[in-house]
Amino acid sequence: MATPDPEYYRQKIQQVFAEVGNVVVGQQYMVNRLLIGLFTGGHILLEGVPGLAKTLTISTLSKVLHLHFQRVQFTPDLLPSDLIGTMIYNQNQSEFEVKKGPIFANLVLADEVNRSPAKVQSALLEAMQEKQVTIGETTYPIDLPFLVLATQNPVEQEGTYPLPEAQLDRFMLKVYVDYLKKADELEVMRRMANMSYVEAVQPVLSKDDIFAIRTLINQVQISETLEKYIIELVFATRKPAEYDLAEYAQYVQFGVSPRASIALHRAAKAVAFLNERDYVLPEDIKDVATDVLNHRILLNYEAEADGIRTQDFIEAILRKVPIS
Structure with missing residues (x-):
């Protein structure tokens, strides 16, 4: 098997930054951290007040990658089965069958993860650590690469629950997302006011590309x-x-x-x-x-x-x- 070309993939990574930058203004640091997680298989937790483009950045990045993406909005009434899946009864065949949840994706955006109680938050643990999910008595592997990108609002805000220490430890990085610089916020304001923002992005990296980059990083x-x-x-x-x-x-x-x-x-x-x-x-x-x-x-x-x-x-x- 030929060794991947580092220069080729560095150029592809620059294309990723460029494509995300066409949609998201001034969040290069956040994108850098998300790519570090993606290229090392480490989950990422983003914290910041609402409105700082955390969700937009992650959803845009997913479009630049040839990966299966799922977004889960964490709410106080979310159940563990809503995340990992459950057994449902098939009346036609008179038997139970598995309905897999949104956790079965390559990129999972757990949006406002601290809006749900600890029971739902802990449902992420097995998937994040073991790359597998148990439904009923059967364990199902999750397709690789698998990455949980979670966002949370500061815990001081009303209606949030602190994440358990055991779950926090599963996140490779916790990135604080700050307010934009004046020039960047001016650009955002102008784009939105003129309805000139870009929605379509070009896919740049495939699943094989990500594994090749991981090989290069290991070296x-x-x-x-x-x-x-x-x-x-x-x-x-x-x-x-x-x-x-x-x-x-x-x-x-x-x-x-x-x-x-x-x-x-x-x-x-x-x-x-x-x-x-x-x-x-x-x-x-x-x-x-x-x-x-x-x-x-x-x-x-x-x-x-x-x-x-x-x-x-x-x-x-x-x-x-x-x-x-």
């Missing part, structure tokens, strides 16, 4: 020194006092899990590839450290009372932990 080299640096970053979240971060020790309830080490390793290699390199630099690790770690660190109520944010803790870790 990106990372030194043992940087692998140990990742481990040190992870351990600093668990035992901050041992890393000259004693001022944060009283605020940390739980550090990150081993999934964080794996996610940081994979994401850093994807960043290096997207930056047209076949080797990882320390900057690649630092680039994705916040998105990998922020939802896995659990601070206590004392941190909230003192105004300590997870972001502050991560920034301190990146300053204090050396590369040896």
Whole structure:
């Protein structure tokens, strides 16, 4: 089997950014993170206030890819069977048969995932982790690639439920989506006011292309020194006092899990590839450290009372932990 051509696929990726940019203005960072998840098989959680084009970006990206896409609007009355499927009785054949739910897709947009109670949220767990779903007594594999792209509004907003820690840990990255810059919002306003926005996009990447890009990312080299640096970053979240971060020790309830080490390793290699390199630099690790770690660190109520944010803790870790 021939080795995929890196330059060919980098050009295709640039086409993806261009096609999405024809519809979505000023969200290149979000698109970059979504592609990192797609190319490494990691699920993505997007958080931001309504109206920042989270849903539009994901739906547009799905059109640029030759993949089966499903959107699920999470609501307080959504049932687990609405997501994964159920057994229905066929009167003509006098037997039960399986009706698969929208989770059986390559790209699943879980829109406003924190609008549903924990029972529905936990229905995602088996699919996200095991790439399979159990309906009745039978387990069904999900077609690969499989990626859950979830959006959520800030938990402080009315009618939202915090995601369980076990589910949060299944997301490779949690990306905070901020307001647009003035120039970008001006462009959005003009497009919408003049009804000149683009709805049609050209498909760029196929399923085979995605697997080829994953092969190339797996071939990106990372030194043992940087692998140990990742481990040190992870351990600093668990035992901050041992890393000259004693001022944060009283605020940390739980550090990150081993999934964080794996996610940081994979994401850093994807960043290096997207930056047209076949080797990882320390900057690649630092680039994705916040998105990998922020939802896995659990601070206590004392941190909230003192105004300590997870972001502050991560920034301190990146300053204090050396590369040896």
